[in-house]
Amino acid sequence: MLSRLSSTSARATTKPADPTAEVRGTGPRFGEIRTQSAEFPSSSLGAGTTTNTTRGTHMRCIDCTEPATHRGRCTTHHGAYEGRPNVRSRRARGRRRANRRDAAARLRRRVQERGSAWCDWCLGDFPADGVDVDHVRPLSLGGEDVDSNVQVLCHSCHQLKTRTEFGTAA
DSSP, X not given: XXXXXXXXXXXXXXXXXXXTSOOOSSSOOTTOOOOOEEEOOHHHHSTTOEEEGGGTSSOBOSSXXXXXXXXXXOHHHHHHHHTSHXXXXXXXXXXXXXXXXXXXXXXXXXXXXXXXXXXXXXXXXXXXXXXXXXXXXXXGGTOOOSGGGEEEEEHHHHHHHHXXXXXXXX
């Protein structure tokens, strides 16, 4: 019984492993985080420049060893990547999709071109800098940025609408 107590007390008094100690082994195990330094050649960042690669301060191109400057690629490989037909069509499709959901910006441009607009609530005529483009149902409450959900309000009506919807002073 005495030997059992002494072994239990010995286990309780041993120190846990130091979490800041360097992990050694062939590769990272589940839950381990390794930080390592990388030496960049003198031609790219200066002689002997050392940076922490886990923080992402200086990344290498995913196609070569040059420093990455554009979306994980060097300037040369980024240009080649962006020139691919499937990438160009995907970017164009994204721009078209964004323009369909840009009703507030379109209405703002029309008001600026015209130079004046009337408030949809008080029906007063105001200069372009005296009105706000507002979403009838706010985006934060599930509204969409489509033409049927935008309106022009003067500053005072816009503040009143915002206070009634959100319960705060605008």
